[in-house]
Amino acid sequence: MAHDTLRARPRDPRAAGAGGGRAGALLRRWDTAVVLALVAVVVGAALLVDGFATGRNAEFLLLDAVAIGLVALPVTLIVVTGEIDLSVASTLGLCSAVMGQLWLSGWPLELIVPAAVALGAVLGAVNGLFVTGFGLPSLAVTIGTLAAYRGLAFVVLGDRAVADFPGDWTDAAISTVPGGALPWAMVATALLAAGFGVVLHATPFGRELFALGSNAEAARFSGVAVRRHKFWLFVACGAVSGLAGVYWTLRYASARADNGEGLELAVVAAVLLGGVSIFGGRGTLLGVCAGVLLLGALRNALQLADVPSDTLDIVTGSLLIVSVVAPNAVARLRARRTRARPPSGPGAPGAPAPGRRPSPAPPSGERNP
Amino acid sequence: MSAAAAGAGTRRAWAVRELGVLLALVLLVAVTAADNSRFLSAQSVRDVLLSASILIVLAVGQTVVVLTRNIDLSAGSVLGLAAFATGTLFASAPGTPIPLAVLAGVGIGALCGLLNGALVALARVPALVITLGTLYVLRGVGHSWASGDQINAADMPGAFLDLGTATLLGVPVLALLAAAVLLVVATWLSSYRSGRELYAIGSEPAAARLSGIPVGRRVFTAFLVSGSLAGLAGVLYAARYGTVDATAGTGLELQVVAAVVVGGVAIFGGSGTAWGAALGALLLTTIGSSLAVLRVDPFWQQAVVGALILAAIGLDRLLAARTAAGAARARGRAGPPPERADSTAGAGGRGTGRKAGNHGA
Numbered sequence: 001m002a003h004d005t006l007r008a009r010p011r012d013p014r015a016a017g018a019g020g021g022r023a024g025a026l027l028r029r030w031d032t033a034v035v036l037a038l039v040a041v042v043v044g045a046a047l048l049v050d051g052f053a054t055g056r057n058a059e060f061l062l063l064d065a066v067a068i069g070l071v072a073l074p075v076t077l078i079v080v081t082g083e084i085d086l087s088v089a090s091t092l093g094l095c096s097a098v099m100g101q102l103w104l105s106g107w108p109l110e111l112i113v114p115a116a117v118a119l120g121a122v123l124g125a126v127n128g129l130f131v132t133g134f135g136l137p138s139l140a141v142t143i144g145t146l147a148a149y150r151g152l153a154f155v156v157l158g159d160r161a162v163a164d165f166p167g168d169w170t171d172a173a174i175s176t177v178p179g180g181a182l183p184w185a186m187v188a189t190a191l192l193a194a195g196f197g198v199v200l201h202a203t204p205f206g207r208e209l210f211a212l213g214s215n216a217e218a219a220r221f222s223g224v225a226v227r228r229h230k231f232w233l234f235v236a237c238g239a240v241s242g243l244a245g246v247y248w249t250l251r252y253a254s255a256r257a258d259n260g261e262g263l264e265l266a267v268v269a270a271v272l273l274g275g276v277s278i279f280g281g282r283g284t285l286l287g288v289c290a291g292v293l294l295l296g297a298l299r300n301a302l303q304l305a306d307v308p309s310d311t312l313d314i315v316t317g318s319l320l321i322v323s324v325v326a327p328n329a330v331a332r333l334r335a336r337r338t339r340a341r342p343p344s345g346p347g348a349p350g351a352p353a354p355g356r357r358p359s360p361a362p363p364s365g366e367r368n369p
Numbered sequence: 370m371s372a373a374a375a376g377a378g379t380r381r382a383w384a385v386r387e388l389g390v391l392l393a394l395v396l397l398v399a400v401t402a403a404d405n406s407r408f409l410s411a412q413s414v415r416d417v418l419l420s421a422s423i424l425i426v427l428a429v430g431q432t433v434v435v436l437t438r439n440i441d442l443s444a445g446s447v448l449g450l451a452a453f454a455t456g457t458l459f460a461s462a463p464g465t466p467i468p469l470a471v472l473a474g475v476g477i478g479a480l481c482g483l484l485n486g487a488l489v490a491l492a493r494v495p496a497l498v499i500t501l502g503t504l505y506v507l508r509g510v511g512h513s514w515a516s517g518d519q520i521n522a523a524d525m526p527g528a529f530l531d532l533g534t535a536t537l538l539g540v541p542v543l544a545l546l547a548a549a550v551l552l553v554v555a556t557w558l559s560s561y562r563s564g565r566e567l568y569a570i571g572s573e574p575a576a577a578r579l580s581g582i583p584v585g586r587r588v589f590t591a592f593l594v595s596g597s598l599a600g601l602a603g604v605l606y607a608a609r610y611g612t613v614d615a616t617a618g619t620g621l622e623l624q625v626v627a628a629v630v631v632g633g634v635a636i637f638g639g640s641g642t643a644w645g646a647a648l649g650a651l652l653l654t655t656i657g658s659s660l661a662v663l664r665v666d667p668f669w670q671q672a673v674v675g676a677l678i679l680a681a682i683g684l685d686r687l688l689a690a691r692t693a694a695g696a697a698r699a700r701g702r703a704g705p706p707p708e709r710a711d712s713t714a715g716a717g718g719r720g721t722g723r724k725a726g727n728h729g730a
Binding site: 084130134135136137139140141143144145146147148149150151152154155158159257262265268269272278279308309310311312313314315316317318320321324325328329 | 440488491492493494495497498499501502503504505506507508509510511512513516615620623626627630636637666668669670671672673674675676677678679682683686
């Protein structure tokens with residue numbers, strides 16, 4: 001099935017909006033739908049949930065979203081190329097553990113922080129080497145390094161916690177823009193997101209990522225340096241995960257080997273919810289940012305509304321499932337209606353594509369048997 | 370079919386593949402036993418077998434799904450749910466006959482598998498996404514059902530708990546059960562048409578569909594099997610540990626996938642055996658107890674497991690490349706490709722359809 005993604009074009013909002021009703025066009029622009037859902041959740045929660053619309057709560061919500069948001073940026077690019085990185089949370093944990101160990105051995109934080117980010121880059125390079133150098137499936141490789149890096153984190157720091165970081169550093173991690181509820185960390189994350197967005201959507205490099213996610217072989221034949229691109233994406237992903245490890249350590253003022261455990265699933269959930277196709281070749285960074293904030297706001301609002309924390313898992317999982325099942329179900333319904341009536345316009349999709357999203361304008365030769 | 374003769378080359382590579390895992394296992398046991406002879410005592414072997422049984426049942430179920438180029442990440446959550454359900458059944462209806470409780474646990478697992486299978490069939494997106502979703506959902510359902518409660522050994526009948534520790538002729542009953550499951554599934558996969566078709570689906574879904582295999586139904590069955598076995602594993606978990614809360618099986622999904630990958634089942638489907646997966650599960654469990662006996666820092670265990678996964682998939686790749694090179698040489702010498710028949714039967718296909726960039730489908 002994964003071979004059937006040739007149709008995927010980077011993104012083509014105007015073509016997507018050409019046919020079908022307004023709701024259909026909206027669904028086809030998945031990131032618009034996620035942004036609207038985010039707005040709806042925030043407005044709804046502000047009206048219905050006591051304590052949601054306060055500066056203090058907004059601050060917490062945004063602080064919580066930083067780590068997931070950071071890691072989601074490079075993961076988005078990786079998933080766009082059709083690969084995946086499940087080792088991000090373990091990289092975060094290992095970098096945090098090494099931070100703690102270096103602090104114990106007397107290094108100054110001015111050196112520790114770049115060292116942690118560099119370590120992250122090295123760990124990412126190991127992933128990249130296995131995937132591109134040896135041609136191994138990234139899913140299997142990063143399940144391996146997920147275990148290996150987390151294990152090394154425990155080897156480095158054991159089950160100790162290092163918590164005596166200087167107060168001005170830990171305060172800096174949670175400080176806000178003067179007079180507002182906006183943490184500086186979120187400002188930095190937003191800037192980084194803008195950078196990743198420009199790279200993905202406005203540079204030849206970004207276009208090549210979509211191309212190789214749509215069809216790696218075709219991209220290779222047209223001169224895209226498939227392996228080098230992927231390698232550097234994994235390096236960037238490791239470095240950003242290391243940065244997230246630094247943030248995590250300072251924010252909670254605690255370096256621990258189990259920091260960020262399980263975060264990889266939340267990140268993948270946010271990326272997929274944000275409309276990035278797991279097949280590669282499709283997705284926007286805007287959608288992913290909205291996905292990260294949507295999950296964060298939803299959890300936050302439900303927690304404030306005293307909904308038991310177990311329900312949060314159910315909501316997260318259901319959202320993820322609905323976000324991938326609904327577009328296909330809609331496409332299939334539409335296809336059935338189109339088949340009943342004569343085709344009404346150039347934008348009306350024919351048979352449902354086997355991929356994730358109803359494709360904007362499938363070539364007529366691609367109907368399924 | 371001429372597949373028997375034709376596939377000899379691939380099959381030899383396979384023998385090496387599973388032999389490698391077995392060799393690693395034997396080596397590990399030998400080194401550990403040399404350091405401490407009590408590692409080979411009956412009691413210690415029984416302990417390892419007991420711990421491995423649950424993982425083996427899960428890994429066998431996972432194999433069936435992975436063969437079809439899918440994955441079931443919800444296995445750990447299903448185990449937790451089934452374990453808690455079994456415990457609750459005993460606690461609320463003390464007289465429940467044990468076979469009925471086992472059936473209930475398996476039934477819960479089957480329902481979860483049904484849900485996964487239906488969603489995968491409906492959405493036509495990689496099972497990775499769907500089962501990541503059901504991992505959360507089922508875990509949440511388990512948590513809100515248990516709402517902090519815990520089922521204790523006192524709530525379960527002694528005969529059921531005995532199942533977790535009892536032995537038959539010196540072999541733990543749990544291990545015998547796991548062996549029975551392994552035997553049934555391995556036979557199905559190797560000797561029955563519907564089982565063989567799973568290999569064909571995993572090797573090349575489009576080709577399988579064109580050749581008339583009911584792909585949707587087979588994939589659905591695979592998820593049903595995986596869910597049911599995860600449910601059975603949940604029952605075994607309850608019997609083995611006696612205490613069950615909603616967190617049972619948390620994080621187990623990655624261990625199961627690790628066992629399957631180490632055991633030589635290709636993550637992109639189409640090749641591997643239940644035997645290999647079971648060996649992988651046994652190896653992972655043995656590492657844990659070996660490190661303890663060798664007085665290695667227990668913190669190393671996870672790092673070793675990770676390194677092992679990387680080594681296993683690396684070796685897998687190496688063998689695939691070697692087999693492909695050998696086949697190419699043979700083709701150059703002897704005209705038409707002899708391995709054709711075999712690869713349609715699905716036993717070949719190492720390296721086919723495994724291009725980088727297509728994770729899951």
